[in-house]
Amino acid sequence: MSDEPSSFARAAPGVRAATALYAGEFLHTYAGRLESAPGEVRLLVLSPEQTDPAVESAFQRVAENWGRISGRPGVVSVYDRGETPRPWLAVEAVDGTRLSECDAPLSVDAVRSVLSGVAEVLRGAGQTGVHHGSLSPEDIWLVGGPDDVRIDGWGLDRACQVAAGQRPATPYTAPGLAAGEVSPGDRTDVFSLGAVAYYALTGETPQTDDTPQTGDAPAGPATGSASHGAGRSRPRASTMNASVPAQFDTVLETALATDPAARYDTPYEFKLAALFDSHEDPQPDAGAGDGVPEQETPSRGGCQPAAGSDDAREAAAGPEGDEQEASAGSVGGYPLSRRAALGAVGLGIVGAAGWLATQQLGGSGAPDGVPQFQYDAGNTGHAVATDGPTDGVEVDWRAESSPRVVQPIVSRGTVFLGDRGRLLAIDATDGSEQWTLDREGFWSLPAVSDGRAHFVRTKRKDDGDAEFSLHAFDADGTEQWQSAPIEAGVRRIQVPTIADDRLYFGTSIGIHGFDLETESEVWRYDDLDDFGPILTADDERVYVSTRDGVHAINREDETGQWSVTGDSLWGITAVDGIVYFPQWDGTDSEISALDGETGEARWTITLDERAVGPTTVADGTLFAGTGNGKVLAIDTDDGSTVWTRQLADNPVPPGTIAGDVLYLRNTEGNVFALDVGDGSEQWSTTVEDVIGIPAVIDGAVYISSPERLFRLSET
Structure with a gap:
């Protein structure tokens, strides 16, 4: 029996054209076009030789399941399906390499x-x-x-074979x-x-x-x-x-x-x-x-x-x-190094998309919401001059979000999100969409300053190289300016850091500093070949983690000041002139406190498991989540342990401190509020498939799952 593609196209409702690509025992694959979708699709068609109703039923069952998950990240999209003249399924023609x-x-x-x-x-x-x-x-x-x-695929060919008795x-x-x-x-x-x-x-x-x-x-x-x-x-x-x-x-x-x-x-x-x-x-x-x-x-x-x-x-x-x-993983579509993956997996962002933004330096002053990763340029995770819920929470609203938002951005009543080919702003009060913008490229987490959200966009060029540019948007979605493009050989994760009126981010050719008033690149350091995704800054220096250790770079004259050897994993924290430096050599895990001016170690402690991501620091105490499910509170003066609490068997990512409460989650879907003084539980709740770091502001906790953003408030 023969089923020419042109005959199939004439007989199948909604199919405009079909050209043969491959014919198997059970499935024929055509390149096709639909009346309802632009561009080329792949048509998966049950072979005309297969007339067993059980095989047809198996095809339709898998096609229905595939369609049910079609909108999820990483699933080849389903555009249409039908039963005439034979069961068929129209799916995405993927532009990639098997x-x-x-x-x-x-x-x-x-x-x-x-x-x-x-x-x-x-x-x-x-x-x-x-x-x-x-x-x-x-x-x-x-x-x-x-x-x-x-x-x-999703088991379509296999299901037909099984239904045929194979x-x-x-x-x-x-x-x-x-x-x-x-x-x-x-x-x-x-x-x-x-x-x-x-x-x-x-x-x-x-x-x-x-x-x-x-x-x-x-x-x-x-x-x-x-x-x-x-x-x-x-x-x-x-x-x-x-x-x-x-x-x-x-x-x-x-x-x-x-x-x-x-x-x-x-x-x-x-x-x-x-x-x-x-x-x-x-x-x-x-x-x-x-x-x-x-x-x-x-x-x-x-x-x-x-x-x-x-x-x-x-x-x-x-x-x-x-x-x-x-x-070894990604955030927002950008490659993560092995070191980065170790931290990012605990955050739930391997394979992740957009993040969040702010502008204050390490723990000083009241930030405008949650304006950048971990609240400030020092990555302290300290929500200054705000409190969160202390007596239990309930879900206020759920909203669509970019997949795997690591820390929801909340600035002046708006949550800003970046994703592949899309920017999104959500009302922080009720979860309604304020505006959305579809535009080519990978959009980083934003960093907010003076009410403007700054995103780094990465576009892959036809020759495989990457082009980076910085874009500034007002709260209503109006683009105010974009920088001249920077050409670099490799795409990489972008986590912008704002210190004072300067925004820093890294590409494969160096670390770039942009003046937000003149809207131009004014600073570049290109003496490091390999550095992590998170940049940290204080009033005088930018700190960079690499495979070999931590490096301090002068913010004024772009010169290297000091370097300390050691694998710094995924992120470092700087506050009050001290740099906190988690490291792991493949066997032993340590946290060191380094003098920000000289790099001299004030103290070093050994952990029984690696720290996950950057630490959280506030009011003389450092908090670290570990790969074996513990939360540690450490005195920043001498590195002594204040308290330890076991939250899970799996990794516990960094948390957020607001008032006297540490807000964090584990990888089992639980969100916790712990007393910073003794680690006692104030409340806990379960959020479906929760990931990332909580953002806390004005009595509410914002946290995400792979497809939803949640606001939790006091019951």
């Missing part, structure tokens, strides 16, 4: 990044009851880099699923994601003695139990790629366990393990060669070569000899 088309092995950090992005998409779909069931490298699109993924099995199929003993679920997706990670690290499928040798193609009808994965012939990834740490082998073995109960419970748990527990040390991988850090390779559509390869060395040099640590 993971299967990348030249594996990829770099270790690129694999962590891909894994993190995919896990977040699977997590969101799983919360609606939809599981992939047949994930493979063919189903993963890399769009803007390793961190920017789209997930395709047992489809590939090297990426969980053993119980291949044997027909279980249905798709979180643990089957964990196995598939582990197999994908193994392939990306080694260039080989994770085959054992009894794994079907079919690559990405589905197996034919099974003649016996498919028990692949149980054998011991699968080589460790580290034996095939010398840059893979032994700890990553252990993480993969858990994900690829034959017994579902021995695997990670969810893709999210697998992601946490890959980001936290798969590191040998914080230095460049041994195979990097010549000391060259690994780097994103934009020209390869997001594929990143393994350390030590010729492609990796060429990429690390960059168009102007730039060097940058490889991506």
Whole structure:
């Protein structure tokens, strides 16, 4: 039986044109156009040879589920579907590169990044009851880099095969699923994601003695139990790629366990393990060669070569000899380094979008709402001259937000949000939309000064390089000015920091300082090749964390003042002339207090687990969340412990201090208010899928989930 694409287009309501791309046993794929959607789409059409009603029903069931999650971040969009002349589904024609088309092995950090992005998409779909069931490298699109993924397929072909009585099995199929003993679920997706990670690290499928040798193609009808994965012939990834740490082998073995109960419970748990527990040390991988850090390779559509390869060395040099640590996650679509990922995962922002803004310096004066990350240029997390709820809370309103807003921006009654291709302003009182602006590019978190929200926009050029520009908007959405573009070889996360009337942000070619009165770049420091996403400032210096330590740069003459060795993880805090410096060498975690003028250590303490993100500091006490679920209160005079409280088993991100209360959350969906004096609980509540750092102002707490922004107020 034949079904020419042109005949299908004439018979299918709403389809204007169709051209054959691929014909499989169950699915035919066409390039097509719809009457209801601009541009090209892909048409997934049930083969005319498949006339079994059970197969048609399976197609329609998966198509319905896919449509149900279509609007979620990272899911290939569904535009339309129909049943005439055969069941069909119109989906997004993705402009990207399939993971299967990348030249594996990829770099270790690129694999962590891909894994993190995919896990977040699977997590969101799983919360609606939809599981992939047949994930493979063919189903993963890399769009803007390793961190920017789209997930395709959603088990459509597999469901049709199962309905026809087959047992489809590939090297990426969980053993119980291949044997027909279980249905798709979180643990089957964990196995598939582990197999994908193994392939990306080694260039080989994770085959054992009894794994079907079919690559990405589905197996034919099974003649016996498919028990692949149980054998011991699968080589460790580290034996095939010398840059893979032994700890990553252990993480993969858990994900690829034959017994579902021995695997990670969810893709999210697998992601946490890959980001936290798969590191040998914080230095460049041994195979990097010549000391060259690994780097994103934009020209390869997001594929990143393994350390030590010729492609990796060429990429690390960059168009102007730039060097940058490889991506291990993202915020707002920008790559995060390994160090950044360790902090960002605790915040819930790996694979994240927009953030928040302000202008005051480390803890002095009353800020205008929450005008920048952690309230001020010192990243103190101290909400000065405002109080939050103390006797329990209820949800005032829920509003649409950019995905994974790390700390909602509240300035003069408006919440400002940035996202991919979109800016959004929400009324802080009732959650209503004030204005929205759709414009090309990645938009950073804003930083607010004098009522204007400043965003850094990143655009990827046709040659794969990046172009950065600074934009200022009034509260009503009117654009007041934009800077001349800055061309840099690599896209990177942008977290603008405002100190006095100067805004700082980093690109791959240096740290830039813009005068907000003259609306021009007046300052640049280009002597650091690799630095973290968060810049910190006080009255005299800008502090920068790098793979090698903390560096102090004079704000007046752009000269380096001092450097202190140590891996500074994800963020540092500066207040009252002291720089607080969390660090982790892969085994031991410490926090040091450094003299801001000289870099001399005032004190150093050892923790039993790494600190997550920058610390919070107010009134002589430093508060740190840790990777094992603790909150620590530390005396800033001598580093002694004031109190310790266990909030969870998983990481606890930084908090916010308002009045005498520390507001924070854990990764289990709970928000807490703790007394800063003794850590006693004032109240706690549950917010669905909560992420990020709370913003507190005028008796209310603002916090986000992947798709919603919440305002909590006193009951």
